[in-house]
Amino acid sequence: MSAHGASTQPLSRFAVSPARRRKDLLARAAILAATLLALIPLVLIIYYLLRKGLGSWSTSFFTTDPTGNTFFKNSNIGGIKSAILGTLEIVALASAISIPIGICVAIWLVEYGRSSRFASVVRFAVDVLTGVPSIVFGLFIFIVLVVGTGSTYAGYKGSCALALLMLPVVIRSAEVILLLVPSGLRESALALGAPRWRVIFSVVLPTALPGMLTGVLLAVARAAGETAPLLFTAGATLKTNFNLGQFTNSLPVQIYNDVISPTTSVEHRAWGAALTLVSIILLLNVIARLASRRSRLG
Amino acid sequence: MTVEGSGPEVTDREHESSSEIGEPPAGAAEGDSRPGAPRIAARSDSEVRAPSPNGATARAAEQTPGLSIALEELRAFYGRNEAVKGLDLQFHANEVTAIIGPSGCGKSTMIRCINRMHEEIPGARAQGRVMLDDLDVYDPSVDVVAVRRAIGMVFQKPNPFPTMSIFDNVAAGPRLTSRRRGDLRQTVESALRSAGLWEEVADRLDQPGASLSGGQQQRLCIARSLAVDPDVILMDEPCSALDPIATLRIEELIDQLKLRVTIVIVTHNMQQAARVADRTAFLLDGRLVEVGPTHEIFTKPNDPRTEEYVTGKFG
Numbered sequence: 001m002s003a004h005g006a007s008t009q010p011l012s013r014f015a016v017s018p019a020r021r022r023k024d025l026l027a028r029a030a031i032l033a034a035t036l037l038a039l040i041p042l043v044l045i046i047y048y049l050l051r052k053g054l055g056s057w058s059t060s061f062f063t064t065d066p067t068g069n070t071f072f073k074n075s076n077i078g079g080i081k082s083a084i085l086g087t088l089e090i091v092a093l094a095s096a097i098s099i100p101i102g103i104c105v106a107i108w109l110v111e112y113g114r115s116s117r118f119a120s121v122v123r124f125a126v127d128v129l130t131g132v133p134s135i136v137f138g139l140f141i142f143i144v145l146v147v148g149t150g151s152t153y154a155g156y157k158g159s160c161a162l163a164l165l166m167l168p169v170v171i172r173s174a175e176v177i178l179l180l181v182p183s184g185l186r187e188s189a190l191a192l193g194a195p196r197w198r199v200i201f202s203v204v205l206p207t208a209l210p211g212m213l214t215g216v217l218l219a220v221a222r223a224a225g226e227t228a229p230l231l232f233t234a235g236a237t238l239k240t241n242f243n244l245g246q247f248t249n250s251l252p253v254q255i256y257n258d259v260i261s262p263t264t265s266v267e268h269r270a271w272g273a274a275l276t277l278v279s280i281i282l283l284l285n286v287i288a289r290l291a292s293r294r295s296r297l298g
Numbered sequence: 299m300t301v302e303g304s305g306p307e308v309t310d311r312e313h314e315s316s317s318e319i320g321e322p323p324a325g326a327a328e329g330d331s332r333p334g335a336p337r338i339a340a341r342s343d344s345e346v347r348a349p350s351p352n353g354a355t356a357r358a359a360e361q362t363p364g365l366s367i368a369l370e371e372l373r374a375f376y377g378r379n380e381a382v383k384g385l386d387l388q389f390h391a392n393e394v395t396a397i398i399g400p401s402g403c404g405k406s407t408m409i410r411c412i413n414r415m416h417e418e419i420p421g422a423r424a425q426g427r428v429m430l431d432d433l434d435v436y437d438p439s440v441d442v443v444a445v446r447r448a449i450g451m452v453f454q455k456p457n458p459f460p461t462m463s464i465f466d467n468v469a470a471g472p473r474l475t476s477r478r479r480g481d482l483r484q485t486v487e488s489a490l491r492s493a494g495l496w497e498e499v500a501d502r503l504d505q506p507g508a509s510l511s512g513g514q515q516q517r518l519c520i521a522r523s524l525a526v527d528p529d530v531i532l533m534d535e536p537c538s539a540l541d542p543i544a545t546l547r548i549e550e551l552i553d554q555l556k557l558r559v560t561i562v563i564v565t566h567n568m569q570q571a572a573r574v575a576d577r578t579a580f581l582l583d584g585r586l587v588e589v590g591p592t593h594e595i596f597t598k599p600n601d602p603r604t605e606e607y608v609t610g611k612f613g
Contacts, residue, residue: 185457188457188522190446191453192526193475193526198474202470203461207460
């Protein structure tokens with residue numbers, strides 16, 4: 001008798017109650033619904049980009065400059081060659097400025113500054129810089145390099161604005177990755193009798209490299225998509241231009257200008273340019289993901 | 299991003315006299331390995347080198363002897379917290395000295411003071427003297443980098459450089475310290491042989507160091523520290539992350555290595571101390587309780603606290 005009771009009672013104790021089952025179902029459904037809700041705009045953006053953008057893609061779309069001739073319905077409005085090349089030039093220069101400086105700052109913070117007072121001031125400044133709206137960087141460069149020098153827009157001024165925008169992102173991401181490099185590696189290299197700079201160059205940086213590449217590429221991708229810092233620094237122009245001392249066209253500014261045009265064909269060009277820009281950024285993100293997969297750090 | 303590729307290795311060979319390439323050990327003491335002196339301040343060879351106490355065996359004859367170390371009133375701090383509270387302790391040349399004591403008694407801090415790794419921790423500092431033979435490694439004129447070349451270190455967790463191959467890991471010392479007078483390949487091979495790892499890795503030197511097992515990785519780390527030809531090797535619980543068989547191999551290795559270096563080993567494992575150490579020091583709360591020949595510490599210690607600790611009554 002008692003043996004029978006002892007064998008059934010524990011089983012019922014371990015059974016899931018119907019109330020809990022209902023709660024679980026409800027919670028799961030709510031989470032799934034929220035996820036789907038968040039996906040709706042994402043899917044719609046991609047859908048519209050492809051539907052509207054792909055239509056305006058053609059060989060000449062990528063190989064001709066915009067003509068500026070948008071008044072008549074049948075006039076040839078041209079492509080976005082100058083905008084693509086301009087974006088690549090401006091972003092390349094911005095990267096060349098911000099990436100070395102940013103990585104140096106991160107190395108200083110992690111390897112030398114550590115928890116010193118000045119290092120925490122730098123970290124705070126970087127955090128503040130991260131939160132600054134992108135148009136403020138444009139405004140700053142406008143005041144300093146455009147108004148301040150009494151000159152006009154130029155590609156390199158746009159690069160400076162983007163470099164300022166990228167700098168905190170590069171510093172923060174590189175710092176996080178450098179902090180992930182196990183301190184045991186630094187210690188064992190130092191214990192071999194290696195000078196600190198060689199430890200950084202031969203052990204710390206190679207270990208951190210794939211991870212830092214990810215952060216850097218995400219910063220580049222973010223800069224490539226920015227309009228506001230370029231509007232009144234690099235300006236807008238029609239011609240392909242390899243001299244960053246002059247007005248330089250860019251994809252975001254081209255989109256901005258095209259989208260406010262009353263002409264339908266120009267508006268379509270904006271969609272095509274937007275799709276191009278998103279593709280470039282997507283490509284950078286894919287490369288960044290591949291790089292982070294190669295990382296040996298957690 | 300190894301700074302040097304394979305190119306410079308070839309140039310190294312040019313500097314090498316051909317007779318030395320084939321047979322490493324014979325000329326090693328005089329030719330291949332550098333004299334101990336120039337690394338640390340301006341000291342002549344004869345001043346630094348102690349006569350070999352192990353001249354009897356052929357093996358010892360081909361190795362350079364280790365150096366003795368003496369701690370004098372050593373104090374170590376983390377900020378305001380004093381972890382080592384005035385230690386006087388000698389480590390004899392070419393002996394293995396085990397440091398035992400409960401967790402937090404300052405064992406690791408103490409050995410990190412010997413090669414000045416303690417000061418790498420922000421806020422940490424040391425006082426007193428650490429005499430390497432008759433040189434105070436804390437003397438302001440001493441180059442900390444040179445101290446670390448003479449006093450190698452093996453850490454608790456095996457940590458080969460993850461971006462480097464087995465070969466590059468061992469070659470890292472000579473490369474990073476820009477002291478590559480001998481043939482690098484030969485240096486690597488002899489370090490790997492000394493660490494008892496050569497047979498296991500000879501055919502896969504270009505594979506990542508992280509591809510080895512834990513015990514092999516720790517022997518790789520030992521080979522890495524041997525490649526700069528140190529006089530002293532500090533081991534901070536080198537076997538605590540290893541299984542018993544890998545531990546045994548490291549212990550056999552320690553026995554061989556003491557012919558050419560002085561070894562200080564921190565361990566939580568009493569049996570290990572008893573197996574490998576010539577002398578054992580018992581630390582408690584940042585102070586030395588007792589030091590003596592290992593068998594005495596374990597069989598008839600002078601201090602009751604030592605007896606309580608080694609018999610497992612506390613700690």
